[in-house]
Amino acid sequence: MSLLALAGCSGEEDTGPDTLTVAVVDNGDLDVLQDLSTAFLDEHPGVEIEWVREGENELRETVSTDVGTGAGRFDVATVGTYEAQVWAGQELLTPLTDMPEGFDPEAFVPEVRDALSADGTMQAAPFYGESSMTMYRTDLLEEVGVEMPDEPTWEDVLAAATAVDEQTDTAGACIRGKAGWGENGAVVTAMAHSYGARWFDEDWRATLDSEQWRAAAETYLALAALAPEGVAEAGYSENLALFQEGECAVWVDATSAASFVTDPEASTVAEDVGFARAPGTPEGRASNWLWSWALAIPASSDNSELARAFVTWATSSEYAALVAEDRGWAAVPPGSRVDLYDNPDYLEAAEPFAELTLESIRTSDITEPSSEPVPYVGMQYVDVPAFQSLGNAVGQQLTQAVTGDLDLDEALERSQWVADQTIEQTRLLADQEDAEADSESTED
Template sequence: MTTKRTLMGSAVGFGLAAGLATAAIAQDTTTLTIATVNNGDMIRMQGLTDNFTEQHPDIELEWVTLEENVLRQRVTQDIATSGGQFDVMTIGVYEVPIWAEQGWLTPLDNLPESYNADDLLPAVRGALSQDGQLYAAPFYGESAMVMYRTDLAEEAGVTIPDQPTWAEIRTAAEAMTDEENGVYGICLRGKPGWGENMALIGAMANSYGARWFDMDWQAQFDSPEWNEVLTDYLDLMTNYGPPGAAANGFNENLSLFQQGKCGMWIDATVAASFVTDPEDSQVADSVGFAQFPNKEGVDNRGNWLWIWTLAVPAGTDASEAAQEFVAWATSQEYTQLVAEEEGWRAAPPGTRTSLYENQEYLDAAPFAQMTLDSMNAVDTSAPAEGEIPYTGAQYVAIPEFQGIGTAVGQSFSAALAGQMDAEQALQSAQQITQREIDRAGYGEN
């Protein structure tokens, strides 16, 4: 009887100890909530995170994957109100300096030595730093370029030069349009948003010699240059673009191009790896590349620069674990992992010098040099031809631009949908922009 009680007591004691150990393990587990965008590179990253969790069994990952416009709205609202919903945020190069100055981001001062921040492209590292301190880590960087069907261009008897003008693009779009077979000469972003249609139209404006503001912070949508930009954009999309284009953003146009329905697609350089992927793209073996167009006589090719980054909000209580994840996802080792799993062509582009010194990557990615050249050509201190009081690229680097750009994008998208004409859309853009910029006090002495 005594023995039985002793054994039972031992069992109870062992069970209690095991329960306490389990509780301790559970207590030591950190869960990171990561907000990210639903594009191909980020989806690929999620599929490879077993590599991270195997190395960090004490860290669990929860994903909130959102469409681009929704992501921006959610993370901006959360960080501005100290909501604390996310431990890692996917944000762009536009937000990083603004949010860092507000004290909303944790400086990335806990990255391992093996991270090798000196390998980051100088322009990229500089754009994501303040006073020499990195506030976000680049997942991939991009400029913009023309992707086109070489077979359709040959059949149509047109040549797309390495440095095309918008007039040459229009000629090619007309020649390659074959609506009877469901092929449209050109696909461009139409979905409203400062980072959707206004990324494309903003870059297009720079390439036409237009600008958002003059030196007195007066909006310039009533200028001849902006009238030409929007008129030509609407002409291209109305005559040679796919139906329903006002709802098409990056992902929608990517799908159309991969299905062989676009003669040309002018968009982010990061798309190149997806349109040349034989597993997903029906036209992978017949894709050519050219630089972003300019208007003849304008020495500017769009000045598009974008970096999707991973940042740690200042309000998280899991900063150390969050920085460990950020370091993993933006490291040279992650690039190697992608190459091993999916080939060098799929490696995240536009962030590290070593990638463009890797002959395996250069051999696998025919678009690599053009991507690098396009990014290196960007001057964010002077994105427009005329004198301007702002910096940026396809965006204006002021906090108010997120709201202004989205409102203008809605007007331009409405014009594409036939709800107003170009003149009305430009008048709306002028009024919206000037009202908001005056309200914010720009241009006041």
């Protein structure tokens, strides 16, 4: 009997369709999931799936609002490691216990599984896992006489991008300029941590006015100056398209992009792409982040049994085999299941990037992202509820620095002010909650 049948819920007695509402980020891997979901529906007569697909910024706002208010619109939603940790503390997600037969937490890459868990219980199942890496055009770097090291520094990346930009007709770099904590905020935060910067010191004092933050921001702006036109509106998806179209030479971004930039049916430069580790600094560390677009079941869903069946199917080895049959092994969602990296067919198809992806995931130290001690977890984010609004606000300042509407001094000064205000408001709310708790205790 197939995993689908074991996990399924029979619809034979239903009088109408049982609708599963699924919210997903609009990217290539999840596009494939939607296309292949007919296999799930074939095993579940009487079930329909309503898909809600949005860009990263829009999806985060939509899902955060729905989950936070308990509206119950979504039965399954793509969330990341940030939401899995933060929302677990607020009991906004359904822990992945009592799952259908075939769901095994031990099947997932340990670092990804742990990042999606709270108190040892998974809060979401990884659809794919990722870190970050350096992707570059081997033909263009050879043309300008530059060699990309296997473990580059940000100076190496900037030098290569500058050489291409000055000596060819191709833009030197692609980089996220679109404002958002998960867009330019993610890239700059990982970059800043690699420079030894931190959002907050051990006493939760904001430190965006530090020399390390300035050094990271200067590198970010230098790369943005080498990007194709429209960099301020370019996020992950836009940069992926630009790189595939041969519009830039160097791109530091998610490892999950690797299969798309080397797909000859989607990428005009598929045969000329090289990979290296995410950049770092001699005095800091590498900037390789840890992330997963994962499938979670909001606590407000009234269709959790069917949602559990869908999550089990979509993160299974059976689904991986279905993708391989339909799209090829290189297109299988990476970084989530251990058995994928024991599969010789996958390792051969994804040879240019498979081992580097797994190594980057496993060496991302999200508990110690900076060379300086921090009170939070996260390489490209800070695992506190207020970071969504804070990261968005700082992302706006950085985008304005990219467009020239703000100089760097003013952008960092405004960012420091926002961070100061955010942490002060957080303290006041915490003090208020403590006072209310003490009052209730006294009354009891």
